[in-house]
Amino acid sequence: MSRVLIAGGAGFLGSHLTDALIEKGYEVVVLDNLSSGLRTNLSSVESRIEFFNDDVAKFDYPKRLDVIVNLASRASRMEWETFPVEVALTNSIGNNNLIKLAIRKEALYLYASSSEVYGKAKVIPTPEEYIGKTSTVGSRSPYDEGKRFGETLVKAYERELGLRGIIMRIFNTYGPRMRGGDTYGRVIDRFIMQALEGKAITVYGDGSQTRSFTYVSDTVGAILSLIENGSEGEIYNIGNDEEKKIIEVANLVKSISYSKSSIKYLPLPPDDPSRRSADASKLRKLGWSPKIDLENGIRRTLNYYAETLNIADHFMRKG
Numbered sequence: 001m002s003r004v005l006i007a008g009g010a011g012f013l014g015s016h017l018t019d020a021l022i023e024k025g026y027e028v029v030v031l032d033n034l035s036s037g038l039r040t041n042l043s044s045v046e047s048r049i050e051f052f053n054d055d056v057a058k059f060d061y062p063k064r065l066d067v068i069v070n071l072a073s074r075a076s077r078m079e080w081e082t083f084p085v086e087v088a089l090t091n092s093i094g095n096n097n098l099i100k101l102a103i104r105k106e107a108l109y110l111y112a113s114s115s116e117v118y119g120k121a122k123v124i125p126t127p128e129e130y131i132g133k134t135s136t137v138g139s140r141s142p143y144d145e146g147k148r149f150g151e152t153l154v155k156a157y158e159r160e161l162g163l164r165g166i167i168m169r170i171f172n173t174y175g176p177r178m179r180g181g182d183t184y185g186r187v188i189d190r191f192i193m194q195a196l197e198g199k200a201i202t203v204y205g206d207g208s209q210t211r212s213f214t215y216v217s218d219t220v221g222a223i224l225s226l227i228e229n230g231s232e233g234e235i236y237n238i239g240n241d242e243e244k245k246i247i248e249v250a251n252l253v254k255s256i257s258y259s260k261s262s263i264k265y266l267p268l269p270p271d272d273p274s275r276r277s278a279d280a281s282k283l284r285k286l287g288w289s290p291k292i293d294l295e296n297g298i299r300r301t302l303n304y305y306a307e308t309l310n311i312a313d314h315f316m317r318k319g
């Protein structure tokens, strides 16, 4: 059976991917320095994985590896602002070390890039061929430019040393285990937490900016498709083309949670892309399509947070 190393495997996306691979009978090795991941995310598979609390920039592994999935990086704007050096180096030096490991093991290397590489895209939905433009020095740059350089490194090693690479440009993903709060929070999880705690829902700008959101099990399904059927040397968008305005998301969270929270408008952070939507035709050709729509996904995520916070009875109308 194939052995897969997941860098960042204790994080939000990584831990769901670990669960899915174990379920499918893969051997899974998790590498995570727990900077933003949580060991508890792996509690249901703990006895069935090999776990290393180590730095991606230094990690080595003595045994056979068939696939390496590099998901290691802090992935929220607040973290890029608080830990800019770490984010930039994880995607360059850390990525470099894991690429070299993949070459030594002759393993397939899936690099988690991001829709961020498209910047403020002018073609919506955005296909893989679109050449993005981002700020090299703005507050998002450690991540945006980190991911762009990460892609460059994958392509360089493919050309020069025969790396078997696949670049995944992952669009906004949400669901259980994404950490909320002011350090880690991404929009859906923040809105859900705010609604559950009866706090004002913080919409940045006028809320007319859009994102297309993919529920975590669908993103994991896409990564599985790429591990099993992706073409080496290719780039794949992972996401869908259903654009939602952020104000619509706020209202949806409010109505699904029966929350009485007000909506508070705050200034739009710098360089915040105004529209984002994935053209994932290439991935769909492999047979992938998203299964969970936004309403259903928010419901599932809400139930998870309500259980975690143990405040289900507080807010949800019964029956």
Ligand code: UDP
Residues within 6 Å of the ligand: 076, 077, 172, 185, 186, 187, 188, 190, 191, 202, 203, 204, 205, 209, 211, 246, 268, 269, 272, 273
């Ligand atoms: N956003 C918001 N309120 C929040 C957090 C985020 O209005 O409390 C907006 C943010 O400005 C952006 C969108 O939601 O336009 C998605 O933000 P997120 O940080 O989840 O992802 P990214 O900006 O990286 O796509």
